[in-house]
Amino acid sequence: MQKTTLPLLAGAMLLVAPSYLQAQTLETHDNENAPFVLNIRPDRPGQTVTTSMLRPGQFQVEVGTQRVLPGSGLGSTNSLGLLRVGFFNHMELRLAQSYLHLQPRPVQEGMPTAAYGLAPLTLGAKWLASTQQDARSQVVFLTELTLPKTGDQSLHLTKPLAAARALVSQQIGQRYGLEANLGFSQSGFRAADTKQGQFLYTLALNGPLGNRFGFFAEGYGTGRGTYTHGTTLGLNWRPLPGLRLDVTAGRSLGGSERTTFGGGLSMRIPH
Template sequence: MRKTTLPLLSGVLLLGAHSNLQAQTPDAHNNLDAPFVRHIRPDRPGQTVTTSMLRPGQFQVEVGTQRELPAAGLGTTASVGLLRVGFFNHMELRLAQGYVHQPPRPTREGAPTVAFGLAPLILGAKWLASTRQDARSQVVFLTELTLPQTGDRSLHLTKPLAAARALVSQQIGQRYGLEANLGFSQSGFRAADTKQGQFLYTLALNGPLGKRFGFFAEGYGTGRGSYTYGTTAGLNWRPLPGLRLDVTAGRTLGGHQHTTFGGGLSLRLPH
């Protein structure tokens, strides 16, 4: 695993260093018409969170549903809603909550029941680390806090779950974008909780397919000591400048193997 993460971490750091130089060049001021900047870029449906940030007064709603089919056993379906609000001083505020749908009743007597209902509430914020928003290279930090004792009782957390990510993007030409995430999450705030924390790294490529369609593909790994790897790919359609619909499919390549299928909608106002 160490051999795998070191090249990605090095790439993230190199892109971050390049971002500070690129963001100060004149080209950064003439990039607003690039599809990578102009098109709506939601923070779903994959594991990769985009560096795209809303400007003050803008808000964006993202909703989606995903079906997870394990190699053995019953599948599960979960939906999530995310509200993003552009704030001043290059900051974006976020509020997210998921819903785990009720699975079919088990036919076998004594089979374990699966918890369902509203998931815990997640508060978050994005912070621009680059010197200019919407530059060809960009660095953004994301912080999130999942609140205990929120959502349905069967899904309550006993301790808050804190997470942080470094988000890095590099525009390729005028059409495509490469994005990477490097994150860490832990349950609780004690020093001992850090030893149980989980790492996450992702690398994604996205871009347009014609005027209204686009694609997205990513690889990711998550865990600590023992890692789970996976891939996600999808297509999206933009019938209006601030509206996007997407469909995705994914597959884990390690750990508890499963296949996922999903779809969703994102709306940004004003566009």
């Protein structure tokens, strides 16, 4: 894993160096009260993980359900729960698990029923790479490990799934923001496993539509050699700065074509 992820992260840092330097040299005013910082920015429902990090003692719960409709065959429904905890030294701890809902029984007799139940558990952490949290330009690293033999037996992994991402954000004005991810994941830790690893890149724009409503739009690509590309669009409502409800729709092309619809809720305590 090191042979691939280290060059990947090094390349990511080269790509984001201008933003990183700007965060150090141009951050001359207090940005903590900007709506882009104050308003909750969850790490779901799209492919893009935000650079938003919780302060020590803060908790954030994110839950959502997504319906996946493939180009052919039956669709599936997946629900996700994510717990984020602010920790010391500019670190955030994360615990995530999804639930794959029971699909309708096959029309043809003798066909196996698709697996369903709790998916394997994922542990993760965010690490601040910039010199200042909540800066207008920010760089954060995300590391995750999905554990084998967790969740329901029919969905067990045979090997741990490790992933790492470089997260970059650039605030536009006081309310809009661009966020980008560059990541790599692989199953197992052997050198041979690295050759089967998957790359991911994303670019997202989010911002307000009035005082309490907002939008989210992203493009992404994932794969190795042959990539699946897609887009996700979403609307959200924030009745409180630390509470957000959202609805989304997405479409992926290349590889496995599919359409997705979803909705969810995110809550941060204390605000």
